[in-house]
Amino acid sequence: MKNYLSISRLGIDDERFAAFEFTGSFDSVGFKHNFTLLQAVLEEHDSEYLVFDFGKLTFINSRAVGFLIEAMNFLQESNRKLVLVGADGLVKDVLQTTGVFELIAFYPSLDAFKVSITT
Amino acid sequence: MRVVRKSLARKVVFLFLIFAVVLGVMVYxxxxxxxxxxxxxxxxxxxLVMFSVLVFYYLxxxxxxxxxxxxxxxxxxxxxxxxxxxYRMDEIGVVAYFFNQVTKSIGKISxxxxxxxRMLDELSVASQLQKEILPAQNPEVExxxxxxKxxxxxxxGGDSFNVFRTKERVFVYIGDVTGHGAAAALIMAMVNTLIGVFVDINDSPYKVLVDVNRYIKTYVKRxxxxxLVLLSYDYATGKISYAGAGHENIIIYRKKYGECEVMMSGGIALGMVPDNSNLIKEINVDLEDGDFIILYSDGIVDAKNTAGDLYGLDRLKMAVKEYAQNYQAAGLNHQVARDVAVxxxxxxxxxxxxxxVIQKGEPTPEEKSDINFSSTKWVDNFA
Incomplete structure (x- = not known):
């Protein structure tokens, strides 16, 4: 099956957080193809917040949700936080339905998140 | 001549004899x-030269x-x-090296x-156990x-469902574990067993899910x-209620109005947090006779066609609305499944x-005789 997921770092000059943009379909295939990158994302950035921008994500399934929970737990061990921004439509529905938003902070956009950590 | 060709040594002896004869004639x-x-x-x-060549050739x-x-x-x-x-680097060395490499590969493949x-045997055992846990036949419930299906x-598989009956009520659940394979099957089996135990000591789906989650989170570290959605029906009062753990929405079809209503199952998936008591809640549903409740896993709404479009909740609602007026539970299940397959x-x-598909009211004799009624196996061919 073809991998339709790409992950890229957003070039933002703020040492408080590192942001990564997810594009495409975050399913089992996408997870498997990007596994090394996802691990590096979690381990190599030591800023207080790790932000995943899901604004360009079109699909997400339970495998990806499982990764988000693992990522959240991993970051919590070093007092860091995972933040989700930008998800809408089907992706937001899935995250809402599975209760992810009860555990992981969500903002409608990256700008909204930046405002929240500034105030 | 065929006997002589069996080995190089015999060939050499044969050539030597011919040479000896030729030499004899030459000498004469x-x-x-x-x-x-x-x-x-x-x-x-x-x-002497010939002997040296022979010795060299032999060695x-x-x-x-x-x-x-x-x-x-x-x-x-x-x-x-x-x-x-x-350690030879000539043709003999190449043959020996080739033999060694081939036998190494054969050993590894073997x-x-x-x-x-061995793994197939274990998977087969696990698959059989899983089949025995999930009901093969739809139960008859008062x-x-x-x-x-x-x-x-x-x-x-990662999907599971079951029906548990107590003296006062019946509990129905549908669940979906992250992933597939042996680990997902083990989690599914654990949850199924825990629900079966806790429905006997709890009178509400909410309490059952709180207890199940606490045990799952304790023992499953990954x-x-x-x-999951757990629904209960009280025989005496006819009251239906459910509690959700991050599962797909529930569809309710009311025959009187011919309309579908979508309700969020709510809550948070089992195993995400140690204590989910503040994150899930129990919701009552009022149904009249003939009304339907449809529970489904995300494999239905996430099913794709050749163009990559998702079946989606809207199509599911349309299918339910189209067929619910004219079919009973078995027929509705069959028609919706056929719609997905098409x-x-x-x-x-x-x-x-x-x-x-759950319908308030008991099946008619005609429905019971429907071949789609009893088995929980999905129809493979809708042609």
Whole structure:
């Protein structure tokens, strides 16, 4: 099956957080193809917040949700936080339905998140 | 001549004999031309050269090649064989190296095949156990008609469902574990067992899910989780309520109005947090006789067609609305499943698919005789 997921770092000059943009379909295939990158994302950035921008994500399934929970737990061990921004439509529905938003902070956009950590 | 060709050594002996005959004839003719001493010296010198060639040939070709051939014969006859030690860089060395590499690969493949067979055996046992946990037949329940159908993606699915009856009520659940395979099947089995235990000591779906979650989170350390909806029906009062753990929405079809209502199952998936008591809640549903509740796994709404479009909740609602007025539970389940299959076309299934149709009221005799009524197995061919 073809991998339709790409992950890229957003070039933002703020040492408080590192942001990564997810594009495409975050399913089992996408997870498997990007596994090394996802691990590096979690381990190599030591800023207080790790932000995943899901604004360009079109699909997400339970495998990806499982990764988000693992990522959240991993970051919590070093007092860091995972933040989700930008998800809408089907992706937001899935995250809402599975209760992810009860555990992981969500903002409608990256700008909204930046405002929240500034105030 | 066929006997002579069996080995290099015999070939050499045969050639040597022919050479000896030719030499004999030569010596005879030479003896007519040269002195006897000269002939003897010539024969002796030639014989020495030939002997040296033979010895060299034996030590450097015949004997090392025999070693390789012996091990090859052992391999071909299924006997034990060993690596051929050779540091030669010539053709004999190449043959020996090739033999060693081939036998190494054969050994590895043989080991892999045995491991593969062992894993297949274990998967087969796990798959059989899982099949025995999930109900093969839809149960007969007083006051309700429940028709569940499931189609796992592979031998060990992540979807599960079951019906548990107590003296006062019946509990129905549908669940979906993260991933597939042995680990997901184990989680599914654990949750199924825990629900079966806790429905006997709790009178509400909410309490059951709080207890199940606490046990799951205690013993399952990996970030695996299970979305679930647990519904209960009280025989005496006819009251229906449910509690959700991050599962798909619930569809309610009311025959009086001919409309579908979508309700969020709510909550948070089992296994995400140690204590979910503040994150899930119990919701009551008022149904009249003939009304439907549809529970489904995400394999239904996430099913794709050849263009990559998702079946989606809207299509599911439309299918329910189209068929619910004219069918009972078994018929509705069949028609919705057929709608999904037609939508998918030749696209391969990518996730487990489970569809449970619950109707208030008991099945008619005609419905009970419907071939789609009893079995929980998804129909393979809707043609």
């Amino acid at each position: 003719h030479l003896s007519l031309l040269l002195s006897v001493d000269a002939v003897y010296w010539l024969v002796g010198y030639f014989g 450097n070709v015949i004997r090392p090649l025999r070693k390789v051939v012996e091990q090859m014969q052992a391999l071909l006859l299924g006997q034990s064989y060993k690596e051929v030690m050779s 080991g892999d095949l045995k491991e593969h067979d 006051g309700l008609t429940i028709v569940a 499931s189609k796992p993606l592979n031998e060990l 970030a695996m989780f299970m979305t 939508f998918m076309g030749n696209t391969a299934q990518e996730d487990d698919m489970t569809l449970i």
